[in-house]
Amino acid sequence: xxxxxxxxxxxxxxxxxxxxxxxxxxxxxxxxxxxxxxxxxxxxxxxxxxxxxxxxxxxxxxxxxxxxxxxxxxxxxxxxxxxxxxxxxxxxxxxxxxxxxxxxxxxxxxxxxxxxxxxxxxxxxxxxxxxxxxxxxxxxxxxxxxxxxxxxxxxxxxxxxxxxxxxxxxxxxxxxxxxxxxxxxxxxxxxxxxxxxxxxxxxxxxxxxxxxxxxxxxxxxxxxxxxxxxxxxxxx
Amino acid sequence: xxxxxxxxxxxxxxxxxxxxxxxxxxxxxxxxxxxxxxxxxxxxxxxxxxxxxxxxxxxxxxxxxxxxxxxxxxxx
Numbered sequence: 001x002x003x004x005x006x007x008x009x010x011x012x013x014x015x016x017x018x019x020x021x022x023x024x025x026x027x028x029x030x031x032x033x034x035x036x037x038x039x040x041x042x043x044x045x046x047x048x049x050x051x052x053x054x055x056x057x058x059x060x061x062x063x064x065x066x067x068x069x070x071x072x073x074x075x076x077x078x079x080x081x082x083x084x085x086x087x088x089x090x091x092x093x094x095x096x097x098x099x100x101x102x103x104x105x106x107x108x109x110x111x112x113x114x115x116x117x118x119x120x121x122x123x124x125x126x127x128x129x130x131x132x133x134x135x136x137x138x139x140x141x142x143x144x145x146x147x148x149x150x151x152x153x154x155x156x157x158x159x160x161x162x163x164x165x166x167x168x169x170x171x172x173x174x175x176x177x178x179x180x181x182x183x184x185x186x187x188x189x190x191x192x193x194x195x196x197x198x199x200x201x202x203x204x205x206x207x208x209x210x211x212x213x214x215x216x217x218x219x220x221x222x223x224x225x226x227x228x229x230x231x232x233x234x235x236x
Numbered sequence: 237x238x239x240x241x242x243x244x245x246x247x248x249x250x251x252x253x254x255x256x257x258x259x260x261x262x263x264x265x266x267x268x269x270x271x272x273x274x275x276x277x278x279x280x281x282x283x284x285x286x287x288x289x290x291x292x293x294x295x296x297x298x299x300x301x302x303x304x305x306x307x308x309x310x311x312x
Contacts, residue, residue, distance in 0.1 A: 103303060150302070
């Protein structure tokens with residue numbers, strides 16, 4: 001699988017993502033600077049975490065106008081798998097590739113800790129190797145990760161099965177205490193209607209090695225790899 | 237042309253920073269604050285743009301229509 005990890009001024013999860021991807025077999029991964037204009041040679045595109053453009057104006061608002069984002073729009077339209085982690089999720093929302101937006105954590109705290117998320121569906125290229133209802137240990141690190149969308153958008157996400165991850169307890173219960181940032185309906189990650197663009201606030205790339213305390217992030221990348229190598233046909 | 241753009245979070249959107257600031261005002265001794273919302277004020281000088289182009293810029297970049305409303309005033 002040929003992977004691109006995009007690099008914006010202020011990205012800081014780019015090297016983590018690169019290292020995580022390179023720990024898989026049959027994967028090549030390279031950094032692509034935001035001034036580049038083409039992503040045609042890649043099968044998977046990752047927008048990493050960080051503080052692109054210092055989060056000026058709104059998180060992700062300025063990165064959206066980087067030249068590379070035209071190529072991301074084109075890749076999204078052609079069905080290429082795109083993953084936005086943390087700031088990458090914020091950029092995808094600002095770019096209109098995912099609905100809703102991410103606002104200041106309701107409790108105003110910058111949350112940097114391990115959290116539990118429940119996988120809501122296996123019906124996506126990003127979760128196809130994970131049983132629905134599984135609880136993953138993933139780290140979070142954000143101050144503006146409160147997912148917000150209008151009532152009709154939330155309803156549509158629900159109707160089209162676009163919520164892939166929710167903050168949950170170890171038993172998989174969706175509770176207020178399990179929600180670190182006040183996100184609507186405990187939403188931690190969503191995909192688009194075509195199911196090829198996925199944004200999430202937790203960091204799967206920082207949960208790919210025993211040394212880091214969890215390898216649950218690998219399941220997301222294994223799903224992506226499986227999808228790219230075997231197509232939509234195979235699943236659990 | 238001098239333009240002033242006021243951007244405010246929509247009423248339905250929780251404004252945690254506004255709520256926290258309202259609490260701080262209480263601590264300062266200013267009681268009775270029933271609402272406090274924090275937005276942004278942008279002033280720019282520009283030549284050769286139409287008002288419609290400015291509105292477009294407000295919708296596309298300066299505000300996020302998902303959560304914010306804006307008000308554009310031409311000052312001079």
